[in-house]
Amino acid sequence: MAVLLIAELNGAELATDATAKALTAAKAIGPVTVLVAGQGVDAAAAAAATLDGVEKVLKADDAAYAHGLAEPLADLVVSLAGGFSHVVAPSTASAKNALPRIAALLDVMVLSDVTGVVDADTFERPIYAGNAIQTVKSSDKVKVLTVRTAAFGATAAGGAAPVEAIAATGDKGASVWVADEVVKSDRPELTSAKIVVSGGRGVGSEENFALIEGLADKLGAAVGASRAAVDSGYAPNDRQVGQTGKVVAPNLYVAVGISGAIQHLAGMKDSKVIVAINKDEEAPIFQVADFGLVADLFDAVPELTSKL
Amino acid sequence: MKVLVPVKRVIDYNVKVRVKADGTGVDLANVKMSMNPFDEIAVEEAIRLKEKGVATEVVVVSIGVKQAQETLRTALAMGADRAILVVAADDVHTDIEPLAVAKILAKVAEAEQPGLILSGKQAIDNDMNATGQMLAALLGWPQATFASKVEIEGEKAKVTREVDGGHQVIEVKLPAIVTADLRLNEPRYASLPNIMKAKKKPLEEKTAADYGVDVTPRLTVVKTAEPKGRSAGIKVGSVDELIAKLKDVGAI
Numbered sequence: 001m002a003v004l005l006i007a008e009l010n011g012a013e014l015a016t017d018a019t020a021k022a023l024t025a026a027k028a029i030g031p032v033t034v035l036v037a038g039q040g041v042d043a044a045a046a047a048a049a050t051l052d053g054v055e056k057v058l059k060a061d062d063a064a065y066a067h068g069l070a071e072p073l074a075d076l077v078v079s080l081a082g083g084f085s086h087v088v089a090p091s092t093a094s095a096k097n098a099l100p101r102i103a104a105l106l107d108v109m110v111l112s113d114v115t116g117v118v119d120a121d122t123f124e125r126p127i128y129a130g131n132a133i134q135t136v137k138s139s140d141k142v143k144v145l146t147v148r149t150a151a152f153g154a155t156a157a158g159g160a161a162p163v164e165a166i167a168a169t170g171d172k173g174a175s176v177w178v179a180d181e182v183v184k185s186d187r188p189e190l191t192s193a194k195i196v197v198s199g200g201r202g203v204g205s206e207e208n209f210a211l212i213e214g215l216a217d218k219l220g221a222a223v224g225a226s227r228a229a230v231d232s233g234y235a236p237n238d239r240q241v242g243q244t245g246k247v248v249a250p251n252l253y254v255a256v257g258i259s260g261a262i263q264h265l266a267g268m269k270d271s272k273v274i275v276a277i278n279k280d281e282e283a284p285i286f287q288v289a290d291f292g293l294v295a296d297l298f299d300a301v302p303e304l305t306s307k308l
Numbered sequence: 309m310k311v312l313v314p315v316k317r318v319i320d321y322n323v324k325v326r327v328k329a330d331g332t333g334v335d336l337a338n339v340k341m342s343m344n345p346f347d348e349i350a351v352e353e354a355i356r357l358k359e360k361g362v363a364t365e366v367v368v369v370s371i372g373v374k375q376a377q378e379t380l381r382t383a384l385a386m387g388a389d390r391a392i393l394v395v396a397a398d399d400v401h402t403d404i405e406p407l408a409v410a411k412i413l414a415k416v417a418e419a420e421q422p423g424l425i426l427s428g429k430q431a432i433d434n435d436m437n438a439t440g441q442m443l444a445a446l447l448g449w450p451q452a453t454f455a456s457k458v459e460i461e462g463e464k465a466k467v468t469r470e471v472d473g474g475h476q477v478i479e480v481k482l483p484a485i486v487t488a489d490l491r492l493n494e495p496r497y498a499s500l501p502n503i504m505k506a507k508k509k510p511l512e513e514k515t516a517a518d519y520g521v522d523v524t525p526r527l528t529v530v531k532t533a534e535p536k537g538r539s540a541g542i543k544v545g546s547v548d549e550l551i552a553k554l555k556d557v558g559a560i
Contacts, residue, residue: 010473069478070441070451093471097453100406100438104445109407109526112436122530127434128325132334133535136527174450174481178466181475195560219560227490237456237491238474243432244346244490246472252559262324269538273559275550281543290541291553303547308560 001030001120004080006089006098007048009036009068014044015092016051017192020154022090022147023051027155028117029086031055034161037073039066045163052158062168067177068094074101075169081106081142085120091146091247099146108140113247115151129243129266149191150249150270183236187213190222190239195252196268198224198241199234202257202278202297206234211297212256215305224248224268226258242267257297260285277301309423309460309482311354311363313388314413315347315370317379318433331531336400343379346428348386349488352495353458354426355387362460363424365389369416371409373397377511384506385498391509392416396516396523403434408516408523410442415519417447422483424465429454429487440487450480454489 005026008015014036026032032053036045037060045059058080064072077098081087087102089095091113103110115133116124122137123145190196197219199212209229216223225235227242241248243266253271258264260276260283268274269288276289279296286292293300319325320340328335343351357363368383369392370376380391394412396404417425430437444451452458452467456475459466460482469476470489480486498506516523544550554560 067476067478070444070453074445093454093469096437097441097451100436100441101445101451103438104407104410104442107407109405110436110438110442111527112438125435126535127532128319128334129432129435130535131325132327133533135530135533137530138527140526174484175452176479178477178479180473181468181477183474231491236474237470238472243435244430252554263321269535273554273557274538274541275554286541286543288538288541290538290557291550292541292543293547293550294543295547300547304550307547307551 001086002084003030003032003086003088004077004084005032005034006077006087006095007034007036007044008090008092008094009038009041009044012038012040012044014047016047017154017189018090018092018149019048020051021149021152022088023053023155024152025114025117025147026086026088027053029120033058035060035077035080037065037076039063049161049163050157050159052155054159054161056161057163058166059163060166060168064168064171069175069177070098070101071174072169072171073098074105077102078105079169084142086143086145089146090149095146099144103144106142106144108142108144109138111136111138111143111145113148114145115148129262130269131262148247150247183238187216188220188222190224191246191248193222194250195219195221196224196248196250197221197254197256198226198258199229199256200226200258201228201232203229203234209234211301215254215301218305218308226264255285255289256301258285259283260288309363310365310367310420311357312417312420312422312425313347313350313354313366313368313383314425314427314439315351315368315379315383316344316431317341317370317372317376318344318431321345321432327532327534331533333401333529333532343382344428344431346430346488348495349490349492350426350428351383351386351388352493353488356493357460358387367392367420367422369394369413371396371404371412373400375400380511381506382498384509385503386496389509391511392514393511394514394516394519404523405525405527406436406438406442407526408521409439410446411521412516412519413443414446415521424482425485427485427487429489440485444485450484452478452480452484453487455486456489456491458486458492
């Protein structure tokens with residue numbers, strides 16, 4: 001059992017939290033080799049090498065991998081896959097893009113969003129927006145899986161693995177990167193934040209979303225949003241929490257003006273403590289909230305922010 | 309350019325699913341089924357490409373049980389030109405895996421020669437988010453997943469993708485696979501006259517065997533369980549009480 005873990009990168013930087021959480025799942029299967037594929041990734045490879053339990057880091061430094069395009073990354077991983085029984089990555093947008101492509105090239109199935117490792121062949125994953133947990137046993141020669149990071153703790157630093165540079169496998173140029181439109185934020189990253197404050201349709205406008213941000217800043221929290229809030233333009237798409245957005249499991253999740261549709265709950269119902277502030281006492285969010293406050297958010301949120 | 313759109317019949321997104329007591333799966337008997345919401349968005353985008361004169365024909369394809377016909381008729385009523393049904397399961401509880409679906413779709417694509425395949429980013433039942441990428445791999449085509457904007461420019465498609473930090477714009481050479489994210493468009497409703505007309509549009513029926521694809525699952529479902537329930541919460545009467553409770557449990 002040898003595991004190839006594909007490190008998550010933000011540009012040339014290691015996305016340490018996502019990689020370290022996926023590493024926790026990977027270590028439960030067998031010895032882990034981490035692949036860092038990007039451009040100018042010396043520091044990222046060195047950072048990956050310090051994670052506890054990593055046996056070796058493979059560094060593929062090439063312009064082909066600079067923007068996380070699926071085609072060149074898939075070709076690279078397939079060229080390495082012969083030496084591994086498992087290919088693992090955190091369930092991020094970039095891994096969801098590349099891993100199914102890798103799996104199909106290897107003629108194996110992919111296991112998406114794994115939340116539990118039972119043994120080397122058997123895994124748990126949520127289906128139907130998290131309303132059922134399926135345990136599946138793979139009969140494939142190579143197991144290709146993405147790991148739901150919210151379900152695993154992060155592996156700490158404490159290792160000193162060797163870094164080996166490997167050759168790039170080239171880029172056939174089928175896809176070309178044009179531009180990134182990155183949302184700038186000084187707040188904690190949504191999927192790794194300890195506290196998340198999310199706003200929904202009830203917030204009413206983009207301007208009013210400042211109320212949510214004010215409360216989040218007071219708590220040192222990340223800001224999330226429901227689909228309704230994103231669709232209405234109150235918040236950017238990368239803040240969406242839910243079945244099709246990000247899945248979070250912070251210590252504290254504060255849902256403000258969010259009714260609690262199945263698709264939203266799928267992204268936050270594993271949070272440790274859930275608080276709901278909503279003026280509709282029949283809102284489904286109150287069925288999962290540990291503490292519910294039936295109140296107008298325009299009164300309650302400023303009061304809460306000022307009293308914290 | 310011909311556009312191929314795979315659509316899936318799934319449990320309606322509003323239905324609260326029930327896990328069967330014996331742990332064999334989710335109960336799909338007598339529940340409302342609909343077209344996967346992401347696939348509606350893919351169909352809508354294909355029809356818009358046709359309305360713009362970019363696409364010449366929109367072909368929809370569905371794989372599964374016979375009743376998936378209804379899903380195809382819905383797509384035809386929205387404006388697709390013709391449909392292909394690939395019967396690969398007898399029982400609604402048999403979910404054909406993305407790898408097998410991708411293999412069948414690859415054969416359909418070889419026969420139909422579309423310039424573009426537009427699919428949904430994931431099905432809301434198995435939540436795999438894999439079929440489009442797998443199909444791209446099998447055909448050796450480029451992929452543009454989680455698309456929120458698609459512009460066809462000659463032999464290329466410029467696609468804005470929803471990624472973790474915001475958006476990424478890429479260009480893919482056609483033929484390519486594009487998978488639709490929620491914000492690509494607002495799907496139209498089929499009007500009653502169009503629903504009637506859709507009944508006369510061609511719907512070809514095939515089987516997985518016709519394409520020589522083995523649909524045996526690679527993943528055996530050992531069991532399906534209810535997620536852990538949350539213990540009942542309490543309603544607080546004021547902001548002060550809320551703060552006190554959160555301090556009590558150490559959340560702040």
